[in-house]
């Protein structure tokens with residue numbers, strides 16, 4: 001978020017954003033008009049066509065960054081070869097592209113095969129964010145996380161709680177958690193920032209920056225809050241977050257200390273550490289650590305040095 005009242009970067013994902021290419025183009029053009037940048041994520045259903053359909057091509061040209069989503073299930077619908085062909089064309093035309101890849105874990109042979117294929121085919125020009133599948137979306141019905149024992153809980157700030165996301169119903173949440181967005185879990189009151197029918201960006205931004213619970217999530221993370229303030233620590237990080245307002249004493253304790261100088265000091269220090277850690281640290285936290293460095297592919301030496309600074 002910028003210091004003035006405009007978003008800095010808008011991500012359009014799905015579902016499948018490219019089913020509405022005119023809307024994607026209009027949002028991208030408006031964003032550019034107000035000085036913001038845009039990024040669209042697509043499952044590439046159109047890659048099997050002989051040529052990129054013209055409306056989709058215009059939408060891709062209008063955004064600042066285009067990312068293709070790939071996993072073993074996607075590949076059964078849209079072959080790798082077709083995705084690579086489109087990415088090759090976009091790269092050669094100067095479009096900024098990347099891949100978001102999901103697999104079963106660090107040892108999934110699908111991931112090593114695909115990563116090697118991308119690196120060889122595109123000569124390390126395409127950055128990749130590689131993450132593990134979670135029991136969300138289509139994987140909700142078949143993927144179960146192994147039971148984890150609970151080690152002593154330390155602060156694990158949630159850097160995603162700084163990323164307001166608009167859902168299909170217009171609700172804006174403090175992060176893009178898929179189960180929250182899809183309504184698979186009751187909306188946690190502490191994550192709801194408003195609705196675009198009635199709230200403009202200035203209001204959403206103000207709530208995101210000032211909400212004591214959202215600030216606390218960004219500073220110490222959900223498990224630390226639950227463990228120390230009486231909430232339930234569940235099997236997962238986000239699962240623990242969803243239940244934090246279940247006991248009203250948790251948000252009220254957070255609100256009570258929100259404006260203490262030591263709370264503010266801790267927030268500022270955490271923000272600095274998180275920002276300075278850079279994109280590889282982000283990819284290590286939210287993706288598969290072994291592949292975290294791949295987010296830097298395609299950058300110049302100078303750009304890479306800035307990311308590690």
Ligand code: SF4
Nearest residue numbers: 158161175177238241
């Ligand atoms: S911990 Fe909470 S705020 Fe962070 S990503 Fe998960 S659900 Fe969103």
